[in-house]
Amino acid sequence: MTPYTAEGILALLTKLCAIASISGHAEQENACARLIYDELKSIPCAGGNELDVKFIACEADALKRKAVYALLTPAQPAPRTVLLTGHFDVVDTACYGELKELACDLPALTRKLRELGGLAPEAQADLESGNWLFGRGSMDMKAGLALFIAAIGRYAAQESLGVNIAFLAVPDEEANSAGMRGSMREFCTLLAERGIKLNAALTGEPCFWTKATSETPAARPYYTGSTGKIMPAFLAVGQGAHIENYFNGLSSALMISNVVRTLEASPALQERTVDGVLLSPAACLSMQVRRDSYSVTLPERSAAYFNVLCVERTPLEILQICRKAASAAAMETLAAVGRAARAYGKSVPLPAIDVFTVAELVQMRAAQTHASKEAVMEELRAFAQSVPSDLDAREISLRTFEHLADCVRLAKPAIIVGFVPPYYPALYNRNRTEDEKRLRRIVMKTVEEAGRLAGDGATSYTEVFMGISDLSFLGFQGEEQALLALKDNMPGWGVAYDLPIEQLLSLDVPVANMGPAGRDAHKDTERLELRYSLEVAPKLLVAAIDEIARG
Template identity: 50%
Template sequence: MKTPDSARILEILKQLCAIASVSGRAEQENRCAQYIADFLNRLIPESEGRLSVRLVPCEGDALGRNAVIALLRASRATDKTIILTGHFDVVDTAVCGELREQAFNPDAYTESLKGFAISQEAKKDLESGNWLFGRGTMDMKAGLALFLASMEQWIRDRDLAVNILFWAVPDEEANSAGMIGSLRAFSDLCRSEHLKCVAALTGEPCFWTSETEMTEAVRPYYLGTTGKLMPFFYALGKPAHVGNYFEGLNAALMLSEIVTEAETDIKLFEGEGLDLLAPPTCLYMQVRRESYSVTLPEAAVAYFNVLTARKDVEDIMRWACLTAASGTAKTRRRIEEARLFALTKGADYPDCPQVNILQYKLLRKMAAAKCKERFEEELAGFWKSVPSDIDAREAAIKECEWLISKANPPRPAIIVGLLPPYYPARVNRSASEEERELRSRMEEVVAQAKEMSSDGAVRMHEVFGGISDLSFLGFKTLNEQALRAAPNMAGWGRVFHLPTDIDFSEEIPVANMGPAGRDAHQMTERLELDYSLNIAPKLLLELIRKLS
């Protein structure tokens, strides 16, 4: 088996980058899918019947986007299969300012950046000549270019001892509609071809870490991917004119106390050292009213980004309910202090009322009980009124508000639930033979990477610190956790779903085996050329040989 020529990888990369496949722009994403399918289809005549290629419509995707799945069979019949996967969508280029259009032409963009103010680190990389700048260069069209160029080589190889399943998807940067929508096609292919998937390797890059006083910057490889849940808190207060403050309860006050409790809560920290995940943080907080008013806010909502490694859906919901209870207790104490102070001034106000904590699934049951047999019909009618282009989170919050209007829960209250999307964590626990084998082989390959790189700046991590589509390749875990998340997730089955009816129970071990780069999603996104074009292909080939 041979590695592809570095010039060929670079050529394919630039062709991919020229397609402005920004996530959500279905026409461009499908154009990129077609490019990949056409590239692979051109290889079929040389494959002697070993290669099959499919353009797969993504199930449930309102934008009608396509994924690409191709199977290159081993030279001799075997069920052992390695998945090479990645996404071809990119984030938009608004951050690039006046160079936003050039960002899809890496050569021109790299040259143009020489006249712009960029960070000292980026400037040093630019002047070195060893970095290629532009949207998608490292996240993650270089990984796809590496896989495609490798497939081009391996199709002529009569010593390929393992099946290669190539799987490229859209929408990873948004809601993972590409991966989720092609899971069924993937599982059907595995069953019909009797494939045993021993590993899934993503072409996601090694995102260079930042140097600190305690740690050196490195290119990290990883054996798992972080999970993500988005708990939300919907506060229902009691309206009152501001002049009659103690007659009501300010929803904004309740919510602010909850947000303060939840932000960076150490109870949700997971991992150690370089594998320590980012803490919970509020992504959105809003009083729900459309115009100016001197009435105490009656409704307010906030939602959080929570990253997980070993904590599951039930753990996060339990934390959210306890956080809501703690936040509302602090609210009542604050108001009680104010009421007691007012007493010293000769004023007498009522006690602050108790606050009910309701899980979203209970709110839904209450609404269904009030509507009776009309519930599903009325809910469907509500969803018809929701604009199709609305953000999925906002649409889900509106569903919550519709349920509140039907259930009329006792107030004040905090509704606790989940918003889309949901990414299950994938952690290599060395629980299966396949997990132990991948861990062992990755350790060997990472050791080789340290020797091959001039700086030795390579390290293996347990999990990728961000989220990725690898979350959806643990089918047993996916089904179990999805069924637990669904009852408390607003918008489930409408703006987000996971296919829990797929008859496939494989827990596929995962790792990244892509290029290296810096500053994903930023103006200075860039690919490290020497490592990505000369070392990464050898590492990929070596890992596949070891796993074969």
């Protein structure tokens, strides 16, 4: 077992990082799962404590990856349970260039970087300080997992353990969160079989050192929530015509470009966190004409999808905003064509452009075929399954968009509004329940104590993590209808993407980060702050767990 010491945690971190468990590399991800499983199985229990350790096969995962579940329970039933969770996959190492082969060997990479020098000033200063360990997965987030595994060993040795500790380590967080999404049903079932209710969830994600600004100093941030993310998508269906007869048709490329102009960085989708921080604006991640070869016909199909961050807004609310944007884009398209026609001395009738949601097209298809909505959804799933499974999930969804439009046989140009994968529900501490209030107090105390123990006061609190994390899948803070709007408007649901909706609606777990600290996640200078992560963070974690246990 791994001792709960700086040396023990560092040794386990080095072993975990030595496995290059890059997202999508199933063999290595499963090898890392095996190491975590073996480490947990090696933990002895004292005083009648029990530690149950299992693999969870990630549901609907074509790569057949595994998550690792554990549950530590005392001899005498404990009323309260804390979840320790995190991911063991890492991002690619290509950015390391010639040092790629050393990227997962933390001591060797750090030594080599000292020999070479020449890093950016901040990274070079950290390197020369001797207080930072460089390498892929060092801070994002295998140090957090090493800390958690060692903590389970510490608590398993307690004669009078007064809390249940659940553990879940998953693959694929860095890609599509297939690990967390695919393990939640079985994870919840395993807890339910033991009569376990979660009172708090702590992630081993690190405190990502912030950059100093003119207003705030650099700090290690702690948070009690995670930003949401949704991907609105649009399929523009135009009217084909040879380019010599431009005004006899309607270019879908023009239609979709107006959608992008309307929504890109649009204030209509602007949101602030609970503490007033503006989220990043909506951004188009893909805009494309949907054809495979050269043609002198006006494009009949074009598509675009956007990255939208959210805190309060539900999929249903965002769908309504996007529908209005599509209507505005349709009007601007017709106005632009009208202006162009006049400039060319043409008088042409302008076709109306309809705007539909995916759910509305499903209803139209059901009416046309005298079938149920469920039958049409099954038809779409069957089509999505026929698409090559090695394609990107967004491409599978877009092809299913197009298939639905083909089936309905739209008579006029149209813009279809829906979603493509992935979706991350926003999750934040609303300070309503006793568990939420308690965890908020614990995190506030952690921030104060962390600054004192570190000796620099460089810790801070923020309501939500401004990135995306698997914490999103520990509950949905909205009504079922709002979540079903996502399912009903994402073509390929159940194939390209899926969510454990029942579990999302049933869970209500306050969350916080309680891991190490580091800098430059996903970069070739990713690094872990050693003293804080190996000496301060372990004390903070124990204090937090003990406080949760007291209730």
